[in-house]
Amino acid sequence: MGTGKRGLLVVAVTVVCAVTVWGAPGTAFASPSPSPTPSSTAGSTAPALPSTASNxxxxAVRTQLEALYHDAAVAxxxxxxAEEAAKRQxxxxxxxxxxxxxxxxxLDDLKDRAGAAARSQYRTGGLPDEAQLMLSDDPTEFLNGAGRVLQGERATKGLLSELTRTQEDLEQYSKDASTQWQKLEAGRKTKAAAQKKIETQIAAAEKLESQLEKEDKKRLEQLEAQAAQQAQTAWLSTGVLAEINSSATAQGTKAVQYATAQTGKPYVWGAEGPDSFDCSGLTSEAWKSxxxxIPxxxxxxxxxxxxxxxxxMRPGDxxxxxxxxxxxAMYVGDGLIVHAPRPGRTVTLAGAGSMPILGVVRPDA
Structure with missing residues (x-):
């Protein structure tokens, strides 16, 4: 293997290793165009709570935590x-x-062939094939040679054209590789900014929760459950569940089985299993199984x-x-979803209407 080839393959391997390192949650990259967030509380400081906080x-703590964890989810x-883009790049x-x-x-091979043709011409005194044929005393040799001359001319033109195309291709490949390197570097910065925001929002949420007494933490969980139940009840009261009666496809059934089998595993941002998941890591891995x-x-x-x-909608959507x-989240039927909620929580079943629904998508449409 030539030095150039070894060098390029080393570069290729280095790229893969670099992306692997960049993909680890401990090092990272963020959204080129951050999504708007409702009433963000990033950077805000919660007031100290009394030993026994009022409802x-x-x-107020619950609302602030929702905003912090929402911002972390966006990031x-x-x-x-950014991580997926880095893998593609x-x-x-x-x-x-x-x-x-x-x-x-x-290109090296074509240059060798061109050099061989030049050396051959030199050995014949520098005369082109046409001139050598004209000087021949044998008419038969002249006629037979004329065909070879035409073939030689075509071969030479083809060789030069191929040489030119190969050089142009190499230039384009180099430009494309440079462009991908630039995108990879931009993605690294984007991903690092996202990680910083995630860690900042989660740290702020954890600090806020740490101020609560043990009894207050239990009451906060009860408030969260009540808010989710109220939203679910309001959703069911529209009669929507009576309209939802489609059965899962074979693929949808497999996806649901995978997702529900993960219940109890912790939410970890950026995780795709098998031991922990974030919300889209759970749904994408379930459908992969x-x-x-899917994205x-x-x-x-x-x-x-x-x-x-x-x-x-049907189970698996x-x-x-x-x-x-x-x-x-993934719809599993009977008005329920399975999802990875947020940091500090585990994969669980919940009411499909317990959060504001934007819409439904179907992976196996």
């Missing part, structure tokens, strides 16, 4: 999107590096998958929540 105080989607760079190696080998690859983030699931009416599509 009003706890309700997590941006982090995941690294694969493209590796493919381009392979093309450059092959192109250089081809069913043989259907990694909740926002891209909303953007790319077919939309259907809530009344038409994905419900997208909030105006910025920052959360996703």
């Amino acid at each position: 009003k105080d706890l309700e 997590t989607d941006a982090y995941n999107a 690294s694969a493209e760079i590796v493919a381009l590096a392979t093309k450059i190696v092959e192109g250089r080998e081809k 069913a043989g259907r690859a 990694r983030t909740s926002q891209e699931q909303w953007n790319q998958l077919p939309h259907i009416a809530v009344a038409d 994905l419900i997208i929540y909030f105006d910025d599509a920052s959360h996703v």
